[in-house]
Amino acid sequence: MNTSILKRASDAGIITINAVDIRDYSLDKHKKVDDYPYGGGAGMLMQAQPIFDAYNDVVSKNGISKKARVILMTPQGRTFDQRIVEELSKEEDLIFLCGHYEGIDERVIEEIVTDEISLGEFVLTGGELAAMVMIDCISRLIPGVLGSEESASDESFSDGLLEYPQYTRPEEWQEKSVPPVLLSGNHKEIEKWRVEKALERTKERRPDMYEKMLERLNECKGKYPRKFRKKRSLSEEIIRMREIENDERKEI
Ligand SMILES: C[S@@+](CC[C@H](N)C(=O)[O-])C[C@H]1O[C@@H](n2cnc3c(N)ncnc32)[C@H](O)[C@@H]1O
Numbered sequence: 001m002n003t004s005i006l007k008r009a010s011d012a013g014i015i016t017i018n019a020v021d022i023r024d025y026s027l028d029k030h031k032k033v034d035d036y037p038y039g040g041g042a043g044m045l046m047q048a049q050p051i052f053d054a055y056n057d058v059v060s061k062n063g064i065s066k067k068a069r070v071i072l073m074t075p076q077g078r079t080f081d082q083r084i085v086e087e088l089s090k091e092e093d094l095i096f097l098c099g100h101y102e103g104i105d106e107r108v109i110e111e112i113v114t115d116e117i118s119l120g121e122f123v124l125t126g127g128e129l130a131a132m133v134m135i136d137c138i139s140r141l142i143p144g145v146l147g148s149e150e151s152a153s154d155e156s157f158s159d160g161l162l163e164y165p166q167y168t169r170p171e172e173w174q175e176k177s178v179p180p181v182l183l184s185g186n187h188k189e190i191e192k193w194r195v196e197k198a199l200e201r202t203k204e205r206r207p208d209m210y211e212k213m214l215e216r217l218n219e220c221k222g223k224y225p226r227k228f229r230k231k232r233s234l235s236e237e238i239i240r241m242r243e244i245e246n247d248e249r250k251e252i
Contacts, residue, residue, distance in 0.1 A: 001132065009145040017135060018062070022046070025053040034101050043102035051097065051108045058095060068093040069114045071134070073127030074103070077116030080134060082157035084117065088134075089141035096134065098127030159242065160213045162206060164197035195235040217241050 001017050002010070009015045023031040027049065034044040059066060069091055078084070088094060097104070097113060109116075119130040139145050141152055156163040167178040181193045203210040220241045221228045227244060228237065 001135065005145065005147075006136065006139055008147075009139060009142070012144070014144045015139050015142060018058070020054055020058055022050050022054050025050040025057065037102065041102075045102050046100060046104045048105040048108035048111075051104065052111060055095065055097075055112050062093070064093045064095070068095060070095045070097060070112050071115045071117055071131075072097045072099070072104070072109060072113040073119070073130040073134075074099060074116050075118045075121070075123050077118040079121075080117050080119050080130075080137075082137075085134075085137045085141060089138045094138070096127070096131035098131050100126045160209065160216060161195075161198040161238075162202045162209070164194040164201065191239060192233075192235050195238050196233075199235060199238070213238070220244060 001007075001019075006015070006017075010017060022033050026033050033050045034046050037043070037045050055070065058064065059068070069088070071088075071094060073096060117130075117134070119133060124130060146152055152158060154163065167182060171178050171183065179193065181189050184190070199210070199213075202213065217237055221237075224244055228240065232240065
């Protein structure tokens with residue numbers, strides 16, 4: 001959290017990240033925060049009290065509303081994706097609760113957690129890496145975190161397609177040339193090529209996303225048939241749909 005883009009954003013005061021050690025809230029002289037699960041079974045569970053006291057202290061010390069979302073990192077949660085990133089990037093404060101060992105006493109989850117999120121169908125030893133992944137993704141959507149040279153708007157998932165292939169200098173490398181259209185200076189053709197490539201890639205790698213994109217296009221065509229009267233290729237129709245959606249957003 002303390003290098004590169006996130007460090008720059010922290011230094012500029014755009015984001016503030018506080019790591020809290022739950023052990024500091026243990027009432028045990030050895031700072032123990034775990035115990036055996038009732039009913040038996042393998043492993044240890046994090047106890048409710050240190051987590052609850054840590055939460056209350058974080059909220060009061062930082063002037064955070066008790067309505068702030070508290071996100072439990074858990075393989076049992078809703079699977080993390082860019083839609084969740086967009087949703088959470090609009091929140092003022094977020095609290096991430098990272099489990100360890102076999103997990104956390106259910107009662108404190110009921111008491112403070114508002115969202116349960118999983119990074120995917122695998123099991124980590126603790127929630128910290130998952131929380132760091134989330135913090136990284138969310139931070140980059142906060143205005144000012146990415147500099148003008150970095151942009152979050154054209155990326156994979158940002159508009160329902162995977163990103164098109166990209167190239168930088170030199171024009172020729174290992175006898176491979178940059179696609180000529182990218183050197184043409186014709187912005188319309190470049191945009192069309194990029195959407196075509198994004199469609200090809202998405203169809204091949206994420207057929208589910210591709211199908212959703214076609215459904216979205218059909219919905220838009222159903223809503224605005226007159227705007228699609230002229231015959232267009234699929235990539236041109238997608239560009240048209242994005243223009244229409246942008247106009248709709250501006251009107252709102
Ligand atoms: C070993 S796991 C506990 C798994 C738990 N016994 C279960 O089966 O649901 C320890 C901690 O790692 C974190 N964790 C593990 N896998 C995760 C995932 N896929 N996404 C988010 N957090 C995860 C959670 O915070 C969890 O409490």
